[in-house]
Amino acid sequence: MAGMNRFYSKDSLENLMAFGLALFCTSILLVLLGVSPWSTFIAILEGSVLGLDSLSRVFVITSIMSLSAFALIVTFSCNMWNIGVEGQMMLGAIGAVFVARSFIGDTLLSIPFMIIAAMCFGGIFGLICGLLKTKGSVHEIFAGLGLDFVAAGLIVYLVIGPWKKEGIASTSGTDIIPEMSWFPHLFDFKFPIIPILLFGSMYLILRFIYAKTSLGLKLKSVGSNTNAFSRLGLSPDMYILFGFLIAGAVVGLAGAIQVGSIYHKLVPYISGGYGFLGILIALVSGRKLSIAIVVSAFFACLVVGGSTLQIKLGLHASLPGIIQASIVLFWLMIKASSVHIKLINAVSKSYGHS
Amino acid sequence: MAIVEFEIILAAIISMSAPLVLAVVGETISERVGIVNLSLEGSLLITAMIGFAVASITGSVLLGFIAAALLGGIIALLICFANITLYINMIAVGFTLTILLGKLSSYLGQPFVRIPGPYVPQIEVPWLKEIPIIGKAVIDQNVVVWLSIASIIIAWWFLYKTKSGLVLNAVGENPYSADARGINVKFIKYFYGTLGGAIVGMAGASFSLHSIYGWSNGHTLNYGWICLAIVIFGGWNPVRGAIGAYAFGGLQIMALKLQGVLFGLSQVLPLIPFPLMIMSLILIQYSQDKQFIPNRVRSILFGNQPEHLGDTFKRG
Numbered sequence: 001m002a003g004m005n006r007f008y009s010k011d012s013l014e015n016l017m018a019f020g021l022a023l024f025c026t027s028i029l030l031v032l033l034g035v036s037p038w039s040t041f042i043a044i045l046e047g048s049v050l051g052l053d054s055l056s057r058v059f060v061i062t063s064i065m066s067l068s069a070f071a072l073i074v075t076f077s078c079n080m081w082n083i084g085v086e087g088q089m090m091l092g093a094i095g096a097v098f099v100a101r102s103f104i105g106d107t108l109l110s111i112p113f114m115i116i117a118a119m120c121f122g123g124i125f126g127l128i129c130g131l132l133k134t135k136g137s138v139h140e141i142f143a144g145l146g147l148d149f150v151a152a153g154l155i156v157y158l159v160i161g162p163w164k165k166e167g168i169a170s171t172s173g174t175d176i177i178p179e180m181s182w183f184p185h186l187f188d189f190k191f192p193i194i195p196i197l198l199f200g201s202m203y204l205i206l207r208f209i210y211a212k213t214s215l216g217l218k219l220k221s222v223g224s225n226t227n228a229f230s231r232l233g234l235s236p237d238m239y240i241l242f243g244f245l246i247a248g249a250v251v252g253l254a255g256a257i258q259v260g261s262i263y264h265k266l267v268p269y270i271s272g273g274y275g276f277l278g279i280l281i282a283l284v285s286g287r288k289l290s291i292a293i294v295v296s297a298f299f300a301c302l303v304v305g306g307s308t309l310q311i312k313l314g315l316h317a318s319l320p321g322i323i324q325a326s327i328v329l330f331w332l333m334i335k336a337s338s339v340h341i342k343l344i345n346a347v348s349k350s351y352g353h354s
Numbered sequence: 355m356a357i358v359e360f361e362i363i364l365a366a367i368i369s370m371s372a373p374l375v376l377a378v379v380g381e382t383i384s385e386r387v388g389i390v391n392l393s394l395e396g397s398l399l400i401t402a403m404i405g406f407a408v409a410s411i412t413g414s415v416l417l418g419f420i421a422a423a424l425l426g427g428i429i430a431l432l433i434c435f436a437n438i439t440l441y442i443n444m445i446a447v448g449f450t451l452t453i454l455l456g457k458l459s460s461y462l463g464q465p466f467v468r469i470p471g472p473y474v475p476q477i478e479v480p481w482l483k484e485i486p487i488i489g490k491a492v493i494d495q496n497v498v499v500w501l502s503i504a505s506i507i508i509a510w511w512f513l514y515k516t517k518s519g520l521v522l523n524a525v526g527e528n529p530y531s532a533d534a535r536g537i538n539v540k541f542i543k544y545f546y547g548t549l550g551g552a553i554v555g556m557a558g559a560s561f562s563l564h565s566i567y568g569w570s571n572g573h574t575l576n577y578g579w580i581c582l583a584i585v586i587f588g589g590w591n592p593v594r595g596a597i598g599a600y601a602f603g604g605l606q607i608m609a610l611k612l613q614g615v616l617f618g619l620s621q622v623l624p625l626i627p628f629p630l631m632i633m634s635l636i637l638i639q640y641s642q643d644k645q646f647i648p649n650r651v652r653s654i655l656f657g658n659q660p661e662h663l664g665d666t667f668k669r670g
Contacts, residue, residue, distance in 0.1 A: 033461065081445060137639040138632060141392075141445060141664075142586055145579060149628035156621045171621055268621065276453065283446055318460035325454035332447060336440035 015286060017340040022284075022330035029326050039313060044320070047308025048301035056190035057304045058297070060261050061274070063195035064254040065296035068278020070202055071126075071251035073287050075140075077210070078243035079223035084129040084144030086275035087151035088122040088248040092255025094155065095121030097174065097266040100181035100259065101163065110181040111194065114256050122252015123245050125151065130244030134237040148275075156268050163266065173267035183260035195257045202250055203289055209246075210289075219243055251275065280328040299324055361490040363607060368491050371603030372502035373565050373574075377557035377581040378588065378595040379505045384430065384550030385590055386513060387543055388526040389437070390664045391430055391551060392448025395578025396455025401426045401558025403463040406569040409559075410471040418472070419559045426555020427548045429455065434547040438540050441666050452578070459573075466569045474498050474564045498564040502596075505553065509592035522546050526660035529667045539667055557581075576624050583631035589638065589657015602627060635659075 027037035048058050068085055075082035082088075095117035104110050125147065132143040156171065163174045183194040210216035222229050222239040229236050258270050281299060285291035306320035334340050377398060384391045391397070401422040409418030429451065437444040474496045483494040492503065513519040521542060524532045529539045561574045584602065588595030609623045638659065641647045 083449075132632065132636070136636045137643070138635040139659075139664075141390075142582075142635060143632060146583065146628040146632040149579070149583075149625045150632075153622055153625035153628075156625075160621070276449075279449060280453065283450070316461050316464060318457040321453060321457035322461060325450055325457065329447070329450045329454060332442050332450065333436065333440065336436070336442045 011286075013344065014340055015291070017344055018331055018334045019284070019327075021334050021340055021343070022327045025330040025334075026323055026326045030323070033322075035313075035315060035319065040309065040315070040319065040323075043308050043312050044302055044305030047305035047312075052190060054304050056185070056192055058300045060192045060195050060257065061300035061303055062293070062297045063192070063199040064257050064274045065277055065281055065299055066199045066293050067202060067254040067257075068251050068275050069281040069285065069292035069296055070199075070206055070289060071247035072278050072282035073285075073289060073292060074206065074219070074247040074250065075243050076282060076287050077220050077223050078240050079226075080130075080133070080240060080243060081141050082126070082129070082144055082244065082247050083141050083279070084126065084147045085247070085251050085278055086271045086273070087144070087148040088125045088129075088251045089255040089258070089271040089275045090148075090151040090155055090269075091125040091248075092118035092122035092252025093259050093266060093270045094151075094158065094255070095119075095252065096181075096256040096259040097163070097177060100177035101174075106178040106180050108180065110178070111183065111260065114181060114260060115198070115253065118252040118256035118259075119249040120252070122255060123249035126244040126246075126248020126251075127241060129248075130241040133244075134240055152269060155266060155270065159266060159268060171268055173263070173265045176264050177259070181260065182264055183257070192261055195261055198253050198257065199293075202253065203293065206250075206289055215242065251278070277324065280324060284328045284331050357486070361487055364487065364491040365495065366607055367600055367603040368503075369495055369499055370565055370606060371599045372499045373557045373560035374577065374581060374584070374599040374602065375502040375596045376498075376505055376560055377554050377577070378584050378599050379502075379509045379592050380426075380550045380553030380557060381581055381585045382550075382588070382590055382592050382595050383509060383513070383522075383553065384547050385585060385663055386526045386660055387522050387546040387550075388529060388660055388662050388665065388667070389430075389434060389543060389547035389550070390444055390448065391433060391547070391554065392445055392582070393429055393433060393451035393455060393578075394448075394554060394581055395576070396452035396459070397426055397429050397551065397554050398558045398561065398574040398578045398581070399459040399572070400429075400455040400462075401555040402562040402574050403459040403466065403558075403569050405555075405559025406471055406562035407463065407466050409563055410466060410469070413472060415472050415474055415563055418563055419556055422555040422559035423552040424555065426558060427552035430551020430554070431544070431548045433551075434544045437666055438543050441668060443666065444664060456572075460571045463569050463571070468568060468570055471568060472563070473567050474560075496564065498560045501556075502560070506592050506596040513592065523660070526662065529662055529665075533667075533669060543667065580624060580627050583627040586631045586659075587627060587634045589634070590659060591657045594657060598627070 030037045030040060048054050068089065071085050071088065072082055096114040099105065099113045099117045100110060104113050129140060129143050129147055132138040133140040159171060159174055165175050183192065185191055186193040210220065218234065218239050219242065222236045226236045254274065255270065258272070259266065263270060277299060281292055281295045285295045302320040302323055306317060309315040309319055310317055377394070381391060381394060404425050405418040405422035408421040409415050433444055433447050433451065436442040436447040476496050479493050483489040485493065492499070513523065521532070521537055525537060525539050525542045533539045558574065561577070562569050566573060580602065584598040585595055587598045605623055605626060609620050638657070
């Protein structure tokens, strides 16, 4: 074991073992479903990273999922569940479309203003969830869930109401936004520079906040011991609100990416379930920002490569979702029952380590 | 003429709401004992699929319901095991299961998409169906509708008028006090959590074998979330919850009638319970904090959230 410690930290080894076991259990589930895990994972790999178009989509979806997971990690640090992440992403998308449809939409200023608006709209919606929790004593899970559907209703209202297509009201979405508001690609191989810059900078900012600022320390301590926090004369409510505000702003950016890089318009349920997937990613990444990026990339490969499953193996489109959710479920079970630790100990004993 | 039309509309509301009423009753029992079954959205989907699949293969609607109830119970048992034995946060497990079960229902349900299959038959009750209003609305229906109405009465009576109901409520309100009084908290949570899940399973089968015949991808989409909202709107009381479900059924009928006039109403309608849920929760808390309504009246109007709802019980 001592030899291992030179190369790996105990935590990362345990997490790796838990993830490996979860993947193994998921493979067994796939076999039970009559699917070959090997062919499935190879097809997903081929369909996701072996083409420029698909690789570009992997980058975009990794950005969206990472931002969702970051938002969850921020509120988890305050010991709060942010189920409202889908709604905050939808509000971010509304903010971005609002700018793109305005007089700025056809100018160079559009993209920076879309980003700012998405952060503001998402942040405010996150703040509402926090206010319901701190001022209205509404459990954040129910408040978040309710706000998700309020946001969905708001989009439907906008799409068939004030922002309806020229001449007709259709739930297929608003008119396409001006091309100046589309997030540009870098070079010919469709490198999605803005989504990557957005989630990369958010990663660095959040790491800085948690590692170097008193705000980060307070966000963490309000989650770990609220009573002690109050005794120090600090207001837990204020920092919970901060947490929701930051989370909403971060995931609002994912909404802007959905508009600027993928849809180029506002459509009902524009969040596409990525917010909910962000919850799974935050859980399986042990609430660590860097691991969340790796898991997001893996999940993004599953989403993008999933379409290949249909074409190559004739498998149903729901399979990537089954793989994602079962990995998380098995991971939770394995971590809680400490099977992975027992296995590490057994292996190290059999190799003669203490 | 007006009475006949009223009878028809009332019968349609009661019939259409039956699966949601069953789901609300099941989740209310589960939440009263402190278990939040957040897998509801996925549970309803997969039990609707299994109920229809088993009924189609065997030709027996009853077997379809039994299979769905068993599966619903097993899913709830898994959540109980994860939370009560492994101490995993029940929200995390429930939420993960929602996504997994929803996708599994699409995958496993492929052979049954849009095929004709059995459904719960109407039962003729010769004399009683002639009773004004009740005859048409309640009696001239099928077993699912009768079961949904019976479930409200039985659940209310059980929760508030029996000793076992008192024990169930005590565990949900304060498991530690209940434990100190010698109640087997873990067993009670396991038992009623699983029972609630089994009733939810029957609700799932009611969708595919009664109100929305057959199976298609996302057959009961959003009904699980709507059910969670209605349980809260109903203040964790099966009677108020059922009223919420019937009100939602009424809105659905209204939307069908107004679809030609008000475009988009059918899209917005499923979202209405959610702001109502938030407002209910604010009112419950506000009235509790400000004490401007006597406790007894407040409890009748809004109900009480079980004190330890969603908490993981760990014996000191």
